[in-house]
Amino acid sequence: MQHSTHPHHEQHSHPGHHETHPAGHGGGVSWSMAARATLHCLTGCAIGEILGMVIGTAFGWGNASTMITAIVLAFFFGYSLTLRSILRAGVGFKAAFRVALAADTLSIAVMELIDNGVITLWPSAMNAQLADALFWTSLALSLVLAFAVTTPVNKWMIGRGKGHAVVHRYHH
Template identity: 35%
Template sequence: MPVQQSLATEAAVPLASGGWLSGIAKQIEHAFAPAREVIRPILSSPTVVGIWVVLVLVSVSVLWWDLRKNNQAIASLMQGVWTLVVLYSGPFGLAIYWYSGRTQISHDSLWRRGFRSTAHCYSGCGAGEVVGITLAQGILALTVGWVAAITFGFAYLFGYALTIGPLMQDGVSFKEATWDALLSETPSITIMEIFAIGTDLLLAAEAHMGDLLFWSALAFSLSIGFLVAWPVNVALVHFGVKEGMSNPAKMGSQSASGD
């Protein structure tokens, strides 16, 4: 066999078998290895995890107190969204709610609308990621490829459902609601989950459900997903692909006028 033909055949083998994709993954893993070596011991520390759990519980308590005392005008759906956001991201999630989700905000802006839109997407996709990782990696102990695929599937399913459901409640047909969800949510869900699932697998692909790293890496990866999806949602709102969630300040003023 000629040398050139032999080389071409050898090059085609990894391409056909998906070896090129594995090679890219290994390059990414190698590039982030120094950061992983720093972060993993922190996320594996019982002290750090214990402090984080306390901060999350305090943050959720503050959120519920504020919703009940000052922000009952916020729709029940968004109250649920903010609860999940704070459960996933603790003080970081509470800060986002305080900046963009309360009826007491001084004025609305593109940045606040982007935060609310990301929070809405994040609540559903985060739930899907938790279910997917727990099922595929924690319970079934599947390979990394299957874990990523199943988790992506659950993230899309939960994320779309949180958009399709409310639209259908408003009288939109299932077909139209589904099409709207595909157009408006796919970019942000995709970016969010590429980074979130990638971060989780980079840090804890070999962790088991009994390991602290399994859960702490999952929580950490969710917040990473939120951060990278926020500018995407800002752009989608800016160009009219997404409307963004309602201005909570208007809800507060309507409630006050109704009283």
């Protein structure tokens, strides 16, 4: 990472990332960079969401209990993936935890709102069982839609030095 004394001229380059973007404004943030950040978030959310839905459905829990479990696990796994990468960079747990919260909270919240909103509004999806195609179809489509809605949010946040822009400071 190159540092400048003037924050609007700071350039972040990321190994494996072909884009460079100025911190503090969205002009140089590419859609592919935002999509990668969203995909990272989606991975943790999907693990938690699917695990929560499977647990709740397998144990015959009600819709509210299943959904709450899925949301809690989505946040847990979403934060955990980010936390793991920051800890590997040598950052202490307390600081890494704060970075994970700052980087992922809005992204996970938007993703969960869309994902659970789709499943709630989809006729019969809330009552589908693990063996039903509707269970997996509605879950997959809800995650795709959550990705599509959350990517512009992450692009906006990264362009302002927030969200996954915070995490990228520790990837070096």
